[in-house]
Amino acid sequence: MDQMNELFGSAVFEDSVQKVRLPDGIYKQLRKTKEEGTPLTREVADVVANAMKDWAVENGVTHFTHWFQPMTGVTAEKHDSFIQPDGIDSVIMEFSGKELIKGEPDASSFPSGGLRSTFEARGYTAWDPTSNAFIKDGILCIPTVFCSYTGEALDKKTPLMRSMEALSNSAVRVLHLIGETDVNRVITTVGPEQEYFLIDRKVALKRKDITYTGRTLFGTPAPKGQELDDHYFGVVKRRVSEYMKDLDEELWKLGILAKTKHNEVAPAQHELAPIFTQANIATDHNQLTMEIMKKVAERHGMKCLLYEKPFEGINGSGKHNNWSISTDKGENLLKPGKTPHDNPRFLLFLSAVIAAVDEYQDLLRSSVATAGNDHRLGANEAPPAIISVFIGDDLKEVLDSIEEDSDFENRCNEVMNSGIDAVPDFAKDTTDRNRTSPFAFTGNKFEFRMPGSALSISGPNFIINTAVAEILDQFAVRLEKSSNPKCEIYNIVRDTMKEHKRIIFNGNNYSDEWVAEAERRGLCNLKSTPEALPAFVTEKSIDLFVKHGILTRDEMLSRYEINLENYSKAINIEAKTMLEMARRDISPAVAKYVKELSDTVVSKRQMGGSVSCVFEEKMIRLLSELELRLFETVEALDSSVQEALAMEEGLEQAVFYNEKVLKDMAEVREVADQMEIYTPEEYWPFPTYGDLLFSI
Numbered sequence: 001m002d003q004m005n006e007l008f009g010s011a012v013f014e015d016s017v018q019k020v021r022l023p024d025g026i027y028k029q030l031r032k033t034k035e036e037g038t039p040l041t042r043e044v045a046d047v048v049a050n051a052m053k054d055w056a057v058e059n060g061v062t063h064f065t066h067w068f069q070p071m072t073g074v075t076a077e078k079h080d081s082f083i084q085p086d087g088i089d090s091v092i093m094e095f096s097g098k099e100l101i102k103g104e105p106d107a108s109s110f111p112s113g114g115l116r117s118t119f120e121a122r123g124y125t126a127w128d129p130t131s132n133a134f135i136k137d138g139i140l141c142i143p144t145v146f147c148s149y150t151g152e153a154l155d156k157k158t159p160l161m162r163s164m165e166a167l168s169n170s171a172v173r174v175l176h177l178i179g180e181t182d183v184n185r186v187i188t189t190v191g192p193e194q195e196y197f198l199i200d201r202k203v204a205l206k207r208k209d210i211t212y213t214g215r216t217l218f219g220t221p222a223p224k225g226q227e228l229d230d231h232y233f234g235v236v237k238r239r240v241s242e243y244m245k246d247l248d249e250e251l252w253k254l255g256i257l258a259k260t261k262h263n264e265v266a267p268a269q270h271e272l273a274p275i276f277t278q279a280n281i282a283t284d285h286n287q288l289t290m291e292i293m294k295k296v297a298e299r300h301g302m303k304c305l306l307y308e309k310p311f312e313g314i315n316g317s318g319k320h321n322n323w324s325i326s327t328d329k330g331e332n333l334l335k336p337g338k339t340p341h342d343n344p345r346f347l348l349f350l351s352a353v354i355a356a357v358d359e360y361q362d363l364l365r366s367s368v369a370t371a372g373n374d375h376r377l378g379a380n381e382a383p384p385a386i387i388s389v390f391i392g393d394d395l396k397e398v399l400d401s402i403e404e405d406s407d408f409e410n411r412c413n414e415v416m417n418s419g420i421d422a423v424p425d426f427a428k429d430t431t432d433r434n435r436t437s438p439f440a441f442t443g444n445k446f447e448f449r450m451p452g453s454a455l456s457i458s459g460p461n462f463i464i465n466t467a468v469a470e471i472l473d474q475f476a477v478r479l480e481k482s483s484n485p486k487c488e489i490y491n492i493v494r495d496t497m498k499e500h501k502r503i504i505f506n507g508n509n510y511s512d513e514w515v516a517e518a519e520r521r522g523l524c525n526l527k528s529t530p531e532a533l534p535a536f537v538t539e540k541s542i543d544l545f546v547k548h549g550i551l552t553r554d555e556m557l558s559r560y561e562i563n564l565e566n567y568s569k570a571i572n573i574e575a576k577t578m579l580e581m582a583r584r585d586i587s588p589a590v591a592k593y594v595k596e597l598s599d600t601v602v603s604k605r606q607m608g609g610s611v612s613c614v615f616e617e618k619m620i621r622l623l624s625e626l627e628l629r630l631f632e633t634v635e636a637l638d639s640s641v642q643e644a645l646a647m648e649e650g651l652e653q654a655v656f657y658n659e660k661v662l663k664d665m666a667e668v669r670e671v672a673d674q675m676e677i678y679t680p681e682e683y684w685p686f687p688t689y690g691d692l693l694f695s696i
């Protein structure tokens with residue numbers, strides 16, 4: 001236990017270290033900043049910086065970096081050493097408050113979607129004191145936000161931080177109106193469950209598609225897939241369990257609350273879940289988790305795949321985003337208590353989330369739209385592209401009874417036992433598990449299951465936060481006008497149900513009936529990224545984010561542009577990889593085998609008339625036909641790619657990649673996969689699905 005205490009957070013400049021190393025007054029001011037968001041003075045920053053540096057140097061560190069999350073979706077860092085000439089002939093280690101608070105990385109090559117022209121390439125990073133500095137690979141990393149010279153957000157974290165603030169303000173406003181005046185702040189809490197694949201590194205390196213794109217672009221299914229359900233929660237193989245142990249330790253050192261690990265449904269697929277924490281820290285920690293998953297895999301001779309759908313025919317990987325809000329007193333606002341019908345506060349916040357998801361369903365869908373995730377959503381293993389909310393039958397009953405009780409207003413002062421006595425004590429376990437819902441209430445939190453495994457969770461969370469903040473503000477206006485706010489809560493819940501109950505669906509989201517039913521209800525079904533992304537920049541969305549101070553119109557338009565570009569670029573790389581593999585690997589390999597077959601025919605003929613060459617001739621004919629078809633489909637794909645590249649970047653180009661290039665790619669793959677079936681292993685130019693999935 002002591003050992004664990006020593007290990008956990010040992011690479012973090014955490015609260016206990018700050019307390020010991022900082023003068024009492026400074027420590028208190030820093031804490032106040034962390035808890036209440038009060039700005040830090042330069043004097044305080046100087047002292048903190050110095051203490052941070054001393055601690056880092058004692059741990060063998062010579063460099064620091066502002067660690068940030070640009071729109072590439074991965075983290076960025078640029079290392080500076082602490083050294084300063086001491087004026088004689090030596091150096092001293094120095095780190096000032098100025099360097100801690102603000103950095104100026106050369107930002108010209110990060111995507112900015114037109115916000116920052118390259119000639120004024122200055123971007124600023126600003127310290128986020130709520131997320132602790134840490135040591136990674138011998139570098140002191142300081143979590144920061146990243147913005148342009150003119151103050152526009154250029155990263156994933158800024159809108160998230162702003163949305164947490166907005167949600168806190170709106171929630172506090174509502175809480176005060178219903179009599180909970182002792183609450184000063186409301187915190188967004190998030191716990192992201194991370195799925196991933198592990199394959200042997202040597203095997204993986206033989207696949208150009210995995211190397212360049214993170215997924216397989218060719219491959220027939222292995223004889224065994226996930227049909228026996230023998231991998232899910234199965235015994236973890238030795239190599240994998242050694243990896244998991246090492247990974248846990250690395251994460252614990254960084255203060256990341258890695259908690260649960262197990263095998264997932266598909267062969268070679270696994271999951272890691274942390275204990276939840278406040279949203280910006282959870283986001284930092286998830287980015288670190290992904291990075292360290294890959295690094296530790298390398299050390300163990302494996303490759304960790306975070307791509308959403310690395311293999312066709314078996315499950316892909318998601319990242320379930322568990323989300324809730326709690327007060328600064330530590331009370332979870334989505335905790336129903338034993339009798340949710342007597343818990344107006346819970347019902348109010350539950351209604352707010354339901355309304356927010358319905359009202360901004362398209363926006364929420366757009367937050368998880370990437371080229372990789374398109375292969376997952378709507379396949380029978382992940383939620384469909386249609387957003388709906390699961391709340392379980394018991395809660396549905398509570399909400400229905402409020403909605404249907406027309407005489408409620410007159411009786412509401414008698415409190416809440418009217419007609420709903422049938423509802424039993426409400427315990428977490430009575431929300432039966434619905435594994436197919438994209439947005440499920442799971443006892444005391446919502447679980448958004450659409451994000452893909454590689455996604456930064458910042459996007460979905462800042463959208464949920466802002467949408468809920470908006471609805472809470474609307475509730476607040478009603479509560480302000482009411483002479484009896486307690487009673488008004490039930491009116492609000494009832495009206496919300498009337499208006500938004502179409503979003504509630506407790507059934508099987510994978511069924512075809514649901515798709516038809518959802519259409520009848522008027523819910524969005526945005527199947528692909530180019531269909532989903534425009535929702536981000538509708539006037540309604542722009543109004544929402546501008547109103548709550550999350551993003552400006554320009555910032556939103558730039559993000560939209562970046563996301564479209566990322567989509568098109570991802571498919572472009574996949575298409576080019578496919579062309580190369582088909583032309584330079586598959587085609588020559590099959591030609592070689594055909595030559596071998598032809599040589600056999602010649603030799604057999606020389607033996608005289610009686611030996612049959614029918615098999616060889618059939619194979620030669622079949623493979624020659626496939627060779628020609630491969631050539632033709634490859635040429636067609638190539639010309640589509642050229643056409644796409646000639647187009648202006650933007651929505652039209654993304655649509656073309658989706659509708660034309662992806663279709664051409666599927667045709668190339670179909671032919672090549674046929675060839676794989678008939679080509680002997682020794683001729684096939686790269687490892688098969690079986691080799692990859694059962695490589696460990």
Ligand code: ADP
Nearest residue numbers: 189190191192273274275276322323324442445
């Ligand atoms: P389930 O059994 O529904 O999957 P778990 O208790 O295993 O729930 O939790 C799954 C994830 O949800 C974990 O990462 C957990 O920390 C997180 N979680 C639990 N409570 C909350 C909360 N109040 N806010 C955010 N995330 C939470």
Ligand code: MG
Nearest residue numbers: 193320442447
């Ligand atoms: Mg879960």
